[in-house]
Amino acid sequence: MTKYTNRTEVPIQEKWNLSDLYANQSKWEEDYRVIEKKAENLKEFDGQIGDGPSLYQYLKQKEELSFLLNKMYAYAMLKVDEDTRDTNSQALLERAKRLNVNVSASTSFFMPFLLSLDEAKLKQYIASDQRLIYFEDDLMESFRYKDHVLSKEQEEVLSQLGEALSSPGYIFGMINNADIKFGVITNKNGENVELTRGMYAKLIEDEDRKKRKEAYKAYYQPYVQLKNSIASTLSTAIKNNVTLAKIRKYPSALEKALFGDKVPKEVYENLITTTKNNLTSLHEYTRIRKEKLKVNELHQYDMSVPLVNGVMKDIPFDEAYRIMYKALSPLGEEYIKILKEFKESRYIDVRETPGKRSGAYNLGIYGVHPFILLNHQDDLDSLFTLVHECGHGVHSKLSSQHQPQITARYSIFVAEVASTVNEVLLINYLLTNETDQKVRQHLLNHFIDQYKGTFFTQVMFAEFEMQTHEMAEKGLPLNVEIFNQIYETLFKEYNGTEIVLDDEVKYGWSRIPHFYRPFYVYKYATGFASAIHLATKILEGDQNTLNTYIEFLKSGSSDYPLELLKKTGVDLTTPFPIENSLKRFGELVGEFSKL
Structure with missing residues (x-):
């Protein structure tokens, strides 16, 4: 199995290309400032939406802002996930989260305003400006939430609390990915080494029962030690x-x-x-x-x-990819063509390295492309994970290609079908x-x-x-x-x-x-x-x-x-x-x- 002691050792072809989002951090900073300005502009619509054209202008500007915010937030998140220990990346993500909260506060007036209209009035607005047909389904869907939306002032308070309310999950993520230290096990040479998640995934399947037990005990050791802290984060989240x-x-x-x-x-x-x-x-x-x-x-x-x-037996990444082409061929040529693009255009971050976020995921970004995180271990499990995440990736790609921005993001409910x-x-x-x-x-x-x-x-x-x-x-x-x-x-x-x-x-x-x-x-x-x-x-x-x-x-x-x-x-x-x-x-x- 291929192992790397740091990210610089990983071949470029096995690392995702984040320059597809931003060529450098200064470009990210530019969008940050643009979003700040756009958020201030959206605030000015508060109390000023009185007809179809003004409603359209608000919705159009909000969609433009959402596109930039998703892109900017994704870049910061992906940078952190490359190495959760990197303080510069952590700072970027913190700033992105704060900006997200500010944007929520700037737009918190809108839902109470919308639901203060009666349905006939809203339909009158839509009829007065053809451009609003694009937003019609979304606007009418909002009426389902009528009983669950608070006053303008209350919504603003809740949006300001957004970061605090999401902190239990963030704290657990830092404990689980950056701070946690697993117990010590003995390697093949009889030396004591600290267990990693990648090693655990292998050892828990080892034919030697003593090895499995040793890995199991070492894996659970920090969770048992931190039981009260983690119980507090979970209890607070619930x-x-x-x-x-x-x-x-x-x-x-x-x-x-x-x-x-x-x-x-x-x-x-x-x-x-x-x-x-x-x-x-x-x-x-x-x-x-x-x-x-x-x-x-x-x-x-x-x-x-x-x-x-x-x-x-070992299944190297390139071989795993070839097997995937053959296995998924019943889905047609268009599907296989997209999979080839994922590999050739570096949408996938393949290898486990110290500090990298554990597990695997797909993050689809409208107007760019999906990014897939793996921690490939050259085994059968990793082949299944690759095929699973590429299912999500193709779903993201096809939905982005065939849907406008407003309906391109699929629900998590249907996501697991594709994988x-x-x-x-x-x-x-x-x-x-x-x-x-x-x-x-x-x-x-x-x-x-x-x-x-x-x-x-x-x-x-x-x-x-x-x-x-x-x-x-x-x-x-x-x-x-x-x-x-x-x-x-x-x-x-x-x-x-x-x-x-x-x-x-x-x-x-x-x-x-x-x-x-x-x-x-x-x-x-x-x-x-x-x-x-x-x-x-x-x-x-x-x-x-x-x-x-x-x-x-x-x-x-x-x-x-x-x-x-x-x-x-x-x-x-x-x-x-x-x-x-x-x-x-x-x-x-x-x-x-x-x-």
């Missing part, structure tokens, strides 16, 4: 969500989170209920894992090791083209584990979020003991009785960054269920599904997420997609059991 929901007159924090996507809370509750009624196959898989590993006691550090030995369709196509390609039975078993095992992580684990997280928010809504305390108790109970329910719960298990909540984006993780599971349906149809050669799927990728937020999915043949208001996905998981476990 209470902030609950307080904001109350202030804005939503029935609950959950319903506030679902409101924007127009998703009924029954979809969320149905996901959890249907999954919990169908955990037999997951419990069976845990039993098979214990049996295959020939252990008296199954522990959490046994849950990631492949059950088929001697077949793991997971790619994963299903990848596993199908790998299994179809592999004749070695041992390798086939390994791939099947890998996909079951992916399934478990992307579906079942996310539903478990979703239930953890629901329970903790409900407790906060009842005024009950949230602390280390409460988080531990809820998490451990859920872990046991989902994973079954075959697994012995080490003390570290109950601290699983403390390492999850997604908990700082309320009610986000359930979308992985609904996305996965939708993707299983779509990928199956595409692989069967269903041309209509392929056509509607590509149209879906071009649709951005031109309709509500559930409606966009219905056009592809997936209806998440019924239990069918979830039940279908769980049935498929049962089939995979059955097939693996026979092998």
Whole structure:
């Protein structure tokens, strides 16, 4: 596996090209000043919008400002993520955040003004200026929020508090990415070395059980040590969500989170209920894992090791990319052409280096292109991650190309569909083209584990979020003991009785960054269920599904997420997609059991 001790060692072709955003920092500073001026100009519209033309001017200038602000903020964020220890980049991001708050304050008057109009008056404005047709759907959508928007003065106060309210997630990010020091492990030469995330991802899959246990204990060590600090950040984040929901007159924090996507809370509750009624196959898989590993006691550090030995091999980045081209070819030539552009034009930051943000993501920037962060480890997991993030990237690219700025950004609710369709196509390609039975078993095992992580684990997280928010809504305390108790109970329910719960298990909540984006993780599971349906149809050669799927990728937020999915043949208001996905998981476990 390729390792780098600092960023300068990484080949230029494996680093993203941020000059596509700004050639240098002075250009960034220029836009910063332009945004400041534009924000001041927007303030002047307060009390001055009285007809169609003045409404159009405000909306046009705000959209221009949003374009620049997104670009400027993205640059600062991407610079920080290259090296979270860099103080200059941190300062840029802090300034971008403050400016974002100032812009929110400058425009906070608008929503209360808009909702003070009656619908007939607004339609009169739109009829008086043809240019407002571009903004019409967005303006009418705002009326859905009428009961949840406060007075002009209250909105201004809330916008000023924006940075403070988002600070728990920021603090956790700094703890988790910049400050955290994992425990010490012994390397192959018997020397003591500090564990890194990249090393942990490898060691938790090591065939040597002692190595796995050592890595597991070292990985959880700082989270247990910092348990009270992290519990405070999470508790504050949850209470902030609950307080904001109350202030804005939503029935609950959950319903506030679902409101924007127009998703009924029954979809969320149905996901959890249907999954919990169908955990037999997951419990069976845990039993098979214990049996295959020939252990008296199954522990959490046994849950990631492949059950088929001697077949793991390195997959260098260039080879991973070639495999991706072949695996995703059922999606058509246009799709593959975009993937080639990602690599050749350096949209991707490939390698793990000290201080770099952990994990992987795609950030689509309208009018520029997507940027993808990876921490590629030259293994099968990294191949899946590449294919997953490129799914998001192509979705961003196609939506930006085919939608105006106002509807180009797709909802997170539909985002995971694009990434997971790619994963299903990848596993199908790998299994179809592999004749070695041992390798086939390994791939099947890998996909079951992916399934478990992307579906079942996310539903478990979703239930953890629901329970903790409900407790906060009842005024009950949230602390280390409460988080531990809820998490451990859920872990046991989902994973079954075959697994012995080490003390570290109950601290699983403390390492999850997604908990700082309320009610986000359930979308992985609904996305996965939708993707299983779509990928199956595409692989069967269903041309209509392929056509509607590509149209879906071009649709951005031109309709509500559930409606966009219905056009592809997936209806998440019924239990069918979830039940279908769980049935498929049962089939995979059955097939693996026979092998």
